[in-house]
Amino acid sequence: MPTQPTSSPPGRSPPGRSPPGRSPPVSPSPAPGPGPGSAIPPTLGLVLAGGRAMRLGGGDKGLLAVGGRPILARVLARLAACDAVILNANGDPARFAGYGLPVVADDIQNFAGPLAGVLAGLDWAATQRPDLAHVLSAPADCPFLPADLLARLHAVARDTGRPLACAGSGGRRHPVVALWPVALRHDLRRAVIDEGLHKVGAWMDRHGVAVADWPDLPFDPFLNVNMPEDFSAAERLAAAHPEA
Numbered sequence: 001m002p003t004q005p006t007s008s009p010p011g012r013s014p015p016g017r018s019p020p021g022r023s024p025p026v027s028p029s030p031a032p033g034p035g036p037g038s039a040i041p042p043t044l045g046l047v048l049a050g051g052r053a054m055r056l057g058g059g060d061k062g063l064l065a066v067g068g069r070p071i072l073a074r075v076l077a078r079l080a081a082c083d084a085v086i087l088n089a090n091g092d093p094a095r096f097a098g099y100g101l102p103v104v105a106d107d108i109q110n111f112a113g114p115l116a117g118v119l120a121g122l123d124w125a126a127t128q129r130p131d132l133a134h135v136l137s138a139p140a141d142c143p144f145l146p147a148d149l150l151a152r153l154h155a156v157a158r159d160t161g162r163p164l165a166c167a168g169s170g171g172r173r174h175p176v177v178a179l180w181p182v183a184l185r186h187d188l189r190r191a192v193i194d195e196g197l198h199k200v201g202a203w204m205d206r207h208g209v210a211v212a213d214w215p216d217l218p219f220d221p222f223l224n225v226n227m228p229e230d231f232s233a234a235e236r237l238a239a240a241h242p243e244a
């Protein structure tokens with residue numbers, strides 16, 4: 001598997017392309033939220049940026065620009081329909097200061113994987129915004145999320161009666177793009193700490209998860225940037241679909 005040399009300094013540009021630059025932070029547009037009377041239950045948006053990006057040589061994937069905009073700004077635009085948005089990230093939160101968001105670190109150490117970030121988000125919602133019964137998670141390396149992500153995940157959960165919903169494309173599930181009930185946080189903590197569970201999909205299957213997909217879109221909205229070649233594919237997609 002091609003990887004960037006681990007000797008690369010954190011946050012450098014992926015190889016094989018011109019430096020994408022760290023575009024200046026873009027303040028998220030005022031989150032409109034579903035609004036009073038909306039059929040969409042109150043939801044906290046959670047950007048998952050707690051990973052190490054080892055396959056890109058380290059750094060913050062969300063601060064890389066795709067199509068001239070940081071991936072993080074793109075993700076935040078898609079989460080603007082949520083009632084509040086926080087960022088899960090480890091290390092110095094100052095690097096995200098320009099976004100004006102609460103930054104919440106994992107409280108489970110040793111890189112327990114994305115479930116540690118989801119748990120941090122569920123705990124934050126329970127303690128800081130108990131009016132929000134759901135969390136919508138989205139990874140900071142997914143530049144082309146669908147505009148109706150929040151609405152469609154809630155709709156598929158409601159229609160199937162399942163407590164969890166996640167995104168799918170090309171016959172695959174994307175369990176980190178998902179809707180989580182805050183009420184399941186204690187069960188998740190037990191699974192991660194007592195059982196050492198790391199697989200997101202495995203935990204979801206215990207409770208029941210509905211999958212929503214977007215077959216109508218002319219591109220995969222869940223393309224994520226893990227390796228340098230993903231970055232090139234994302235730039236091509238951004239050029240071909242400026243609306244994405």
Ligand SMILES: Nc1nc2c(ncn2[C@@H]2O[C@H](COP(=O)(O)OP(=O)(O)OP(=O)(O)O)[C@@H](O)[C@H]2O)c(=O)[nH]1
Nearest residue numbers: 048049050051052053054055111112113114117139
């Ligand atoms: N909070 C938290 N999030 C994580 C952790 N590991 C991965 N993630 C997040 O989970 C999502 C999927 O991560 P991956 O692409 O598998 O891992 P990554 O660390 O970003 O990249 P690699 O190191 O190259 O695997 C991303 O949103 C990551 O930020 C972790 O230990 N803690």
